[in-house]
Amino acid sequence: MSDGYYNSKKTDDICEEVCGQQASRAALTMSRLRCMLRGFDIKTYIFLFVVIPVFIFGIFLHGQKITYFLRPIWESPPKPFHEIPHYYHENVTMETLCSLHGWKIRESPRRVFDAVLFSNEIDILKLRWNELYPYITQFVLLESNSTFTGLPKPLIFASNRLEFKFIEPRLTYGMIGGRFKKGENPFVEEAYQRVALDQLIRIAGIEDDDLLIMSDVDEIPSAHSINLLRWCDGVPPIIHLQLRNYLYSFEYHVDNKSWRASVHRYKTGKTRYAHYRQADVVLSDAGWHCSFCFRHIREFIFKMKAYSHTDRVRFSHYLNPKRIQDVICRGADLFDMIPEEYTFKEIIGKMGPIPHSYSAVHLPAYLLNNAEEYKYLLPGNCKRESG
Ligand SMILES: *[C@@H]1O[C@H](CO)[C@@H](O)[C@H](O)[C@H]1NC(C)=O
Numbered sequence: 001m002s003d004g005y006y007n008s009k010k011t012d013d014i015c016e017e018v019c020g021q022q023a024s025r026a027a028l029t030m031s032r033l034r035c036m037l038r039g040f041d042i043k044t045y046i047f048l049f050v051v052i053p054v055f056i057f058g059i060f061l062h063g064q065k066i067t068y069f070l071r072p073i074w075e076s077p078p079k080p081f082h083e084i085p086h087y088y089h090e091n092v093t094m095e096t097l098c099s100l101h102g103w104k105i106r107e108s109p110r111r112v113f114d115a116v117l118f119s120n121e122i123d124i125l126k127l128r129w130n131e132l133y134p135y136i137t138q139f140v141l142l143e144s145n146s147t148f149t150g151l152p153k154p155l156i157f158a159s160n161r162l163e164f165k166f167i168e169p170r171l172t173y174g175m176i177g178g179r180f181k182k183g184e185n186p187f188v189e190e191a192y193q194r195v196a197l198d199q200l201i202r203i204a205g206i207e208d209d210d211l212l213i214m215s216d217v218d219e220i221p222s223a224h225s226i227n228l229l230r231w232c233d234g235v236p237p238i239i240h241l242q243l244r245n246y247l248y249s250f251e252y253h254v255d256n257k258s259w260r261a262s263v264h265r266y267k268t269g270k271t272r273y274a275h276y277r278q279a280d281v282v283l284s285d286a287g288w289h290c291s292f293c294f295r296h297i298r299e300f301i302f303k304m305k306a307y308s309h310t311d312r313v314r315f316s317h318y319l320n321p322k323r324i325q326d327v328i329c330r331g332a333d334l335f336d337m338i339p340e341e342y343t344f345k346e347i348i349g350k351m352g353p354i355p356h357s358y359s360a361v362h363l364p365a366y367l368l369n370n371a372e373e374y375k376y377l378l379p380g381n382c383k384r385e386s387g
């Protein structure tokens, strides 16, 4: 039996030698290992030529899923934020609200600038600007004819500008030509556009000690949060806003952990428009982040292609309109990804579709006042307009 090469006389000699305890300790261990491996050679072959190739093929197909699932092993969570408790009721005076936060009321509110890089989120922009309208001095909007991924983009805001007549006197609009560099990391174009936005904010007339909101269009601070920050003295100079995360519409409440939006007390030469972590404090429950909250399926497709993480569109069928509609109604993931979390508990807790939420309490007022027009954002209306 088993007369293979490895069971030749020579091999046996080595093994015998080991068993005879002639060698040093280290050599002994090594040789024992070698003898063991030789005994398992068929299994080794199976491992080498079946298990490893299947594993590599699996990584090829689902590499991202695997790395994301194993994320708790290779990445530890960032330092937690210091969460500032947030007090609000419409019937409580501003003086009381400021003092509840440990701040002091001012004689007059600060001026507030709201600056965004615009892609194609027309409906969400309208919700945003209507929500913030009473408290904003200048709305600053920059759009480019290039997506972050270098695809040509029509000037969607410019062609819809008439719908925004209500803020026209307070609008500083800028357009920037894309650089259309093929194969470049999309973060470079994004950074380039953010620098241009810095200049536009200065053109809009911002001065030291004015407040500047830095956030994506779909990160909407609640009006009362901005009103609080402009009326109180003692607010940290940079404060992040914790927003409720929604996906596709306000029917899918993912979590409450959005933190990228921030409010800055402007300092000439120091304040730079950014969308990453810039401070350790975050104001609790300060608004909404509605990702992929589009009216038309074509806007989903555009955003999926224009997105900074384009490597997520791994298969072309991800862009199939039927699939997209189905994913929305199930509350599933457009990119078929694993939740981006730092612990196995959270990853597993978030796997599968997002549960439906039937609460439309505490949503932007403009949305509820125009519910018929924005029906697709409200619970129970997942079907999108085609075309
Ligand atoms: C708000 O305050 C007024 C007077 O202070 C009171 O009559 C009213 O009931 C209050 N409303 C709510 C919703 O608490």
Ligand SMILES: *[C@@H]1O[C@H](CO)[C@@H](O)[C@H](O)[C@H]1NC(C)=O
Binding pocket: 145, 152, 176, 177, 178
């Ligand atoms: C983008 O805008 C720049 C500046 O207006 C212009 O020169 C360029 O031709 C435009 N490119 C496309 C593809 O629209």
Ligand SMILES: *[C@@H]1O[C@H](CO)[C@@H](O)[C@H](O)[C@H]1NC(C)=O
Binding pocket: 244, 253, 254, 255, 256, 285
């Ligand atoms: C988000 O926060 C609100 C208020 O604190 C809470 O009622 C709700 O359950 C939270 N939702 C999720 C999905 O964590």
